Amino acid sequence: MAVALVALSGLWGCSEPTSDNELVVYTSRNDHLIKPVFDAYTEETGITIRYITDNASALAARIQAEGERTPADLLITVDAGNLWNAAQMELLQPVESVVLDANVPDSFTDPNKLWFGLTKRARTIVYSTERVNPDELSSYEALAEPEWKGRLCLRTSKKVYNQSLVATMIERLGTEKAEQVVSGWVGNLATDVFSNDTALMEAIVAGQCDVGIVNTYYYGRMKRDNAQLPLSLFWANQDVSGVHINISGGAVTKYAPHPEQAKALLEWMTRPEAQHLLAEINLEYPVNPSVEPAEEVKSWGEFREDDLNVSVAGALQVEAVKLMDRAGYR
Amino acid sequence: MQDRSTPSLRLPGLHGASAIALALLVLVPILVLLSAWHQQQWETWQHLLDTVLWRLVGNTLLLMVGVTVGVLTLGVSLAWCVATLDFPGRRWLEWALFLPMAMPAYVLAFVMVDLLDYAGPIQSQLRSWWPGLSGFSARHPLWVVVTLTLVLYPYVYMLARLAFQAQGRAVLEQARILGDGPLRAFFKVALPMARPGIAAGLALALMETLADFGAVSVFNFDTFTTAIYKSWYGLFNLQAAAQLASLLLLFVLVALVLERRGRRRARYSELGGRQVVRVRPRQAWLISLFAFAVLFLGFLLPVSRLLYWVVGTGLHGVDLRFANLVWRTFLLGGMAASLVLMLASWLAWVKRHQPSRAVSASVQLATLGYALPGSVLAVGIMVSFSAVQGGLQDLGLSVPLVGGLLALVLAYVVRFLAVAYGPVENALQQVRPKLVEAARTLGATSSEVGRRVYLPMMLPGLFTALLMVGIDVMKEMPATLLLRPFGWDTLAVRIYELTSEGEWQRAAAPSLTLVLLGLLPVILLTRKR
Numbered sequence: 049m050a051v052a053l054v055a056l057s058g059l060w061g062c063s064e065p066t067s068d069n070e071l072v073v074y075t076s077r078n079d080h081l082i083k084p085v086f087d088a089y090t091e092e093t094g095i096t097i098r099y100i101t102d103n104a105s106a107l108a109a110r111i112q113a114e115g116e117r118t119p120a121d122l123l124i125t126v127d128a129g130n131l132w133n134a135a136q137m138e139l140l141q142p143v144e145s146v147v148l149d150a151n152v153p154d155s156f157t158d159p160n161k162l163w164f165g166l167t168k169r170a171r172t173i174v175y176s177t178e179r180v181n182p183d184e185l186s187s188y189e190a191l192a193e194p195e196w197k198g199r200l201c202l203r204t205s206k207k208v209y210n211q212s213l214v215a216t217m218i219e220r221l222g223t224e225k226a227e228q229v230v231s232g233w234v235g236n237l238a239t240d241v242f243s244n245d246t247a248l249m250e251a252i253v254a255g256q257c258d259v260g261i262v263n264t265y266y267y268g269r270m271k272r273d274n275a276q277l278p279l280s281l282f283w284a285n286q287d288v289s290g291v292h293i294n295i296s297g298g299a300v301t302k303y304a305p306h307p308e309q310a311k312a313l314l315e316w317m318t319r320p321e322a323q324h325l326l327a328e329i330n331l332e333y334p335v336n337p338s339v340e341p342a343e344e345v346k347s348w349g350e351f352r353e354d355d356l357n358v359s360v361a362g363a364l365q366v367e368a369v370k371l372m373d374r375a376g377y378r
Numbered sequence: 379m380q381d382r383s384t385p386s387l388r389l390p391g392l393h394g395a396s397a398i399a400l401a402l403l404v405l406v407p408i409l410v411l412l413s414a415w416h417q418q419q420w421e422t423w424q425h426l427l428d429t430v431l432w433r434l435v436g437n438t439l440l441l442m443v444g445v446t447v448g449v450l451t452l453g454v455s456l457a458w459c460v461a462t463l464d465f466p467g468r469r470w471l472e473w474a475l476f477l478p479m480a481m482p483a484y485v486l487a488f489v490m491v492d493l494l495d496y497a498g499p500i501q502s503q504l505r506s507w508w509p510g511l512s513g514f515s516a517r518h519p520l521w522v523v524v525t526l527t528l529v530l531y532p533y534v535y536m537l538a539r540l541a542f543q544a545q546g547r548a549v550l551e552q553a554r555i556l557g558d559g560p561l562r563a564f565f566k567v568a569l570p571m572a573r574p575g576i577a578a579g580l581a582l583a584l585m586e587t588l589a590d591f592g593a594v595s596v597f598n599f600d601t602f603t604t605a606i607y608k609s610w611y612g613l614f615n616l617q618a619a620a621q622l623a624s625l626l627l628l629f630v631l632v633a634l635v636l637e638r639r640g641r642r643r644a645r646y647s648e649l650g651g652r653q654v655v656r657v658r659p660r661q662a663w664l665i666s667l668f669a670f671a672v673l674f675l676g677f678l679l680p681v682s683r684l685l686y687w688v689v690g691t692g693l694h695g696v697d698l699r700f701a702n703l704v705w706r707t708f709l710l711g712g713m714a715a716s717l718v719l720m721l722a723s724w725l726a727w728v729k730r731h732q733p734s735r736a737v738s739a740s741v742q743l744a745t746l747g748y749a750l751p752g753s754v755l756a757v758g759i760m761v762s763f764s765a766v767q768g769g770l771q772d773l774g775l776s777v778p779l780v781g782g783l784l785a786l787v788l789a790y791v792v793r794f795l796a797v798a799y800g801p802v803e804n805a806l807q808q809v810r811p812k813l814v815e816a817a818r819t820l821g822a823t824s825s826e827v828g829r830r831v832y833l834p835m836m837l838p839g840l841f842t843a844l845l846m847v848g849i850d851v852m853k854e855m856p857a858t859l860l861l862r863p864f865g866w867d868t869l870a871v872r873i874y875e876l877t878s879e880g881e882w883q884r885a886a887a888p889s890l891t892l893v894l895l896g897l898l899p900v901i902l903l904t905r906k907r
Contacts, residue, residue, distance in 0.1 A: 072864075078875040079867070101867075101875055102859040105611045109757050110860060113764040114780055117771070133614045157901040204598045211612060237497065240517040243598050244880030247495065254497035256513070284626065369612040378598060 069239070071309055073099040074107040076125040077296065085315035088325060089316060095173050104130035107245060111139045116303045121310040126296040127208045129215070131163040132362020140299040143311050151318035151336045155357045156295050165295035165358065166317055167326050168333040171213055172291050172353070173282040174267055174287060175259045176252050187285045188213070188292070189221075191259060192232025200236040201248045201257035205372040212361035213292050214368040219360045220289055223371065230375040241378055246270065249279060263294075268331035268344060290354040294361065295335065394737050397728040400721060401740030404747045404792045407758030410629070411750075414620035416738060422618040423611055430600065438602045438629065440519060441526070441587055448527030449583045452672055453534025458564065459669065461542035465662035471669045472539075473900055478676030479532035479846070480896025482853040484592025485873070485889045487525050488882050489680040491516050491596055522599045526587055528676035533586070534579035536842050537801060541575035542568060543838075544808055571806075574807070578800030580633060585749035585796065588629055590635055592855065602626055603751045611863035616757065623754040630749035634742065681893060687886035696887055704891055707852050707868040711895075714790035715798075715848035721791060722843065726806045745796035752793065752856030759789045760861060786861045790851050797850055798843040805839020806832075849896045869895070 054364050075082055079101055086097040100107070104125040111118050111134075123134055124143060134140055140162040148157070148164050156165030172268055173185055173331065184195070217226040238257035242248040245266035251257055264281060283291050298317065300310045316322055323334040328342045459465065460472045478486075492498055494516035505511050545568060553563035569576075591603050602622065610619035657665070729741050747755060760780060767779040779785050809832055817827050855870040862871070869892040876885035 056423070071504075078879055079872070098864045100862070100864060101871070103611065103753075103878070105614075105616075106757075106856075106860050109616060110760060110780075113757075113760045115764065115768070117764075119781065136614070200861070205605070206595075206598075206608060207611065208611070240515050241598055243491075243596055244882075246882075247491070247497075248879040250497040251845065254502065256496040269881075296749060366613050366615075369608070370425050370429075378600060 056337045062186055068306065068309075069095055071095055071121045071306060071313060072119045073097055073122045073124055074111065074301075075099055075101055075123070076104040076107060076130070077101070082124070084329060085317070085322060085325050088322065089313060092316075093312075095313075097313075105133070108134045108137055108139060112137055117303065118301060118303050120301045121304040121306050122298055122313065123301055124296070124298040126169075126294075126295065127212060128165075128295055128358035128361040129208055129212055130362075131158065131295075131297050132300060132359050132365070135160070135162040135297065136362075136371055139302055141302045141304070141307065143300050143314065145311060145315055147315040148318060151315075151338075153335070153337060156293075156297070156335050156356055158299075158359055160356065163297050163299035164314060164318070165297045165335040167296045167323075167330075168335050168353075169209075169294050169296070170264045170291050170333065170353070171209055171261060171294060172284045172351075173259060173266060174249060174252065174262045174279055175282055176255075177278050177280050179255075179258045182235040182280070182282055185259070185282045185284075187288060188217070188261065189229045189285075190346055191261070192229045192236065194236075196236045196259065197239050198236065199258040200233060201238055201251050201260040202233060202241050202377070203245055203248055203261070204241045205377040208365075209243075209294060209363050210261075211368045211372070212294050212358075214372060215361045216292055216354060216356055216365035217291075218364050218371065219356060220366055223367070227371050227375055230377050234375055234377050244349070250302070252279060253277070257365045264345070264348065265331040268348075271332075272344070281348050283349065284353050285354070289356075290352040293353050293358065295358050296332070346361075393728045394732045394734060395726050397732075397737050398740045400725060400795075401744040403788070404744045404795060406762045407755055407792060408624070408746060408750070410758040410762050411624050411754065414617045414624070417790070419615060419618040419621060422615050423621075425613075426605060426609070430605065434600050434602050434605050437519070437600055438588070440582070441523065441599075441601060442584055442629070442843055444519070444523035445526050445530060445583060447579065448523060449531040449534045449580060450576070452527065452531040452537050453579060453583075454474045454569075454572075456531070456669055456672065457535050457538035457542055457572075458568070459665050461539050462568075463657050463662070463665060464658065465665040465669075467666050467670070468583060471666070471673070473519055474673050474677075475535055476845075476900055477667060477673065477897065478528055479536075480849050480853075481529055481677060481680055482592070482855075482870070482873075482889070482892065483526060483529045483586075483590055484528055484596060484855070484877070485684075485885075485893070486676070486680050487522075487593035487596035488877070488885075489683045490521055490525050492882070493683065494521060494677075517597045517599065519599060522594060522597045522830070525593055525597075526590065527592075528672075528855050530583040530586055531676075533846070534576060536846065537575035537579035537804065538572055540804060540839060540842060541572035541803065545571055571851060575800075575804050578804065582748065582797060582800060585630060588626060588749045589751050591751055591753070602629070606751055606754060610753075613892050619754060620757070623750055626750065627746065630746060634745075681890065684886045684890040684893070687883045688890055691883050691886065699778040700887075700891075703867055703869050703872055703888065706893065707870070707892070708846045708895060708898075710786070710790075710858075710866075711848040711852040711870060714787050714794070714851045717846050718791055718798045718847045719802070719840065719844050722802045723793055723806075723840070725795075725799060726803040727804070730806055741799070745799055747792040748794065748796035750793075752854065753860065756789060756857040756860040758787065759792065759857070763788075773805050781861070781863050783863055783866070786858065786863070786866070789857045789861050790854065793854070793857060794847045794850050798847050801839045801843040801846070802836075805836040805843075808833050814900050845899050848899055852892060852895055 082099065086099065090096055107123060111120055111123065125131060135158060142161040144161065148237065152164045175182065175185060214226060214230060217229060243249065245262040248260045249262060249267065249270055252260055267279065267281055286290060298314050300307055300314065304310050317326065318336055320336065320339050323336045323339040327334040331342060331345055333341050333345065416468060417627055456475055460468060460475065462606065493500055495501065496513045501513050553567045558566060591607060594601050606619045606622045609615045725741055725744060729737050763779040763785050813831055814827055817831050822830065853870060855874055858868055858870055859874060869888040872888040873885050
């Protein structure tokens with residue numbers, strides 16, 4: 049009891065205000081992916097970075113609740129939909145920067161300059177090299193064809209990566225056609241949907257299904273652990289729209305205590321040195337076109353990217369979620 | 379409660395007021411959620427009604443029924459065996475059976491899916507024996523029920539055990555003398571007398587089931603709670619999520635009514651001696667086997683699987699920062715548990731001596747927090763704290779509430795008061811007014827009564843409460859994520875980060891550490907006896 053009282057008396061005044069030599073970041077990136085990048089920045093500039101990790105929607109709610117008193121300078125998160133949502137909630141401020149404009153292509157930047165892509169992730173088709181001939185594969189949409197009945201595995205529709213994929217399908221094909229495709233996928237499922245990409249690929253290896261749709265870095269991780277992995281990536285939609293691309297990105301919060309330093313950190317993160325670090329830790333693609341991806345990643349081959357602005361994923365996400373519900377995609 | 383307050387201990391209205399204030403603390407975040415109703419969200423509602431809502435309600439009810447059957451079967455039978463029969467290994471099984479509680483539901487869920495999946499070891503083995511076997515789904519509702527039952531039965535087990543032990547042998551012997559068989563005696567006498575404890579345990583297990591998001595997500599089993607998250611994360615509609623969450627409270631009220639009914643006409647007995655009956659060797663071994671099987675499935679198997687992964691990945695990421703995680707986790711658990719225990723004891727005390735309607739209602743409300751999904755509750759807490767902080771700032775007072783440790787600990791209080799309240803109240807009821815009167819008649823001062831009557835009799839219940847809350851706090855994920863101050867990462871936070879990226883193998887080290895941390899208080903408790 050006494051211990052509790054002493055501890056309680058120490059609870060006041062635990063979060064001291066931030067100094068000018070310090071930046072605060074709210075991020076949905078994992079500690080082990082983001083810490084090396086921040087450490088490098090601290091080494092270079094002497095500015096310390098304090099950060100909190102959580103789900104992007106939860107962080108957005110926290111920034112909103114804190115309002116003008118927020119300690120957060122930056123929001124760094126995965127998925128364009130999450131960044132779009134933070135922009136919708138009016139939590140971000142536009143950033144005018146020659147460096148960012150030069151380093152981040154337009155399709156990975158918010159049209160109002162509220163957020164900027166930092167890394168790219170490709171979501172494409174993965175197949176069993178033992179049971180599928182790549183000639184049979186063409187597009188995401190074609191996986192709804194009868195020939196894949198009982199051979200397809202998918203991850204849950206609750207994952208934002210699938211929501212963004214379907215959102216871009218709505219943009220390109222219209223709601224009706226997209227819904228037919230998703231219903232077709234559901235009809236072709238070999239088993240209940242998986243809660244993560246890794247389990248899905250293990251199911252293909254075990255023979256439960258033959259094809260699936262995954263983010264390339266999950267494939268990369270598995271391949272790294274097992275060079276003999278009987279799976280291969282297939283670059284989808286090369287004759288039509290290109291492979292679906294999503295991003296992880298960063299933004300300066302509307303009431304950032306240190307907007308200038310925050311902008312400087314964003315700029316630094318799009319420069320080659322940081323881009324290498326950011327992309328290689330998680331086998332993603334650098335957003336800066338002048339930077340090469342890691343050797344491993346390059347070995348999966350070149351491909352044509354979808355050139356839709358990624359903010360589409362946000363604008364149509366709600367629509368996509370509803371469509372997937374209607375199609376019975378859990 | 380049929381308790382007459384003792385004249386010498388009549389409390390002034392101030393105490394009743396403090397209990398009501400404590401209930402308000404819990405109510406504020408819930409009221410924030412209810413205030414979401416002022417904005418119509420018909421579009422989202424219409425969509426949910428048209429597509430998934432009824433299936434979700436059905437799934438949620440299925441889960442509640444399944445978990446009820448599961449935890450009652452395991453919890454009551456094990457508690458009965460441990461409290462009244464002698465069998466090989468009883469001394470350590472009595473405590474070991476509590477261990478599955480230290481296993482977070484989300485961790486056990488993942489281990490289960492991994493073991494049972496088509497690509498997992500069990501089905502792979504079966505296929506190697508019988509090629510061409512079509513296999514079964516690891517995501518069947520049955521497995522969700524089994525998983526939740528295994529981690530939640532300890533709530534019933536702990537409280538039922540206390541009740542059975544308090545009854546002692548005398549009661550049963552009287553029934554036996556009157557010609558009842560052992561089973562009949564159990565159902566006619568022991569079970570009804572233990573009902574309050576069992577009902578309290580069941581209410582906790584059901585609230586935990588309703589609030590669970592981690593485990594059902596791993597199985598991709600859609601419940602009311604997953605719909606709340608879908609509305610928030612998928613449809614970007616926190617308002618609708620809050621509305622759904624407040625509807626979830628309806629389910630909770632059902633659970634609470636059940637508990638109420640369980641407590642009605644409850645009788646409290648003399649404390650009997652704690653001796654146990656010898657049973658025939660074969661039966662005794664069967665009981666041991668049953669208890670060990672539960673322990674194996676709920677604890678030993680998942681722990682060994684986690685160990686296997688930890689060895690497989692090497693001690694990746696286990697460094698000085700990891701030690702810091704462990705320390706912070708333990709510190710939070712200890713701090714929050716002590717505070718929760720104090721407040722729960724206070725509530726129970728006030729309710730005993732001022733059984734007014736206002737106080738009873740406050741107590742009921744104060745235990746609602748446990749059933750709300752952590753994230754939603756955390757948002758409610760955050761919004762209300764922000765408002766308070768803003769108000770204080772306007773008055774020229776700078777109190778760092780949001781992002782301060784105080785906010786996090788208060789969140790734990792709101793969420794886990796219910797967990798401590800059950801065992802504490804039961805413990806207090808063991809001290810019958812007659813005993814207190816007797817002590818006073820013999821000239822004991824009130825502090826002596828406290829020290830020599832209340833404390834020794836309540837100790838087992840208080841320890842149980844402390845243990846349950848401590849472990850619950852250490853396992854807690856969503857509120858910790860949202861409200862923690864900078865640098866206060868815990869093991870649960872690390873597990874969240876890794877699992878959200880599908881890196882389950884790497885999450886094994888923090889998961890295993892969390893489980894072992896839960897072992898510590900259990901070991902301490904066994905030493906106390």
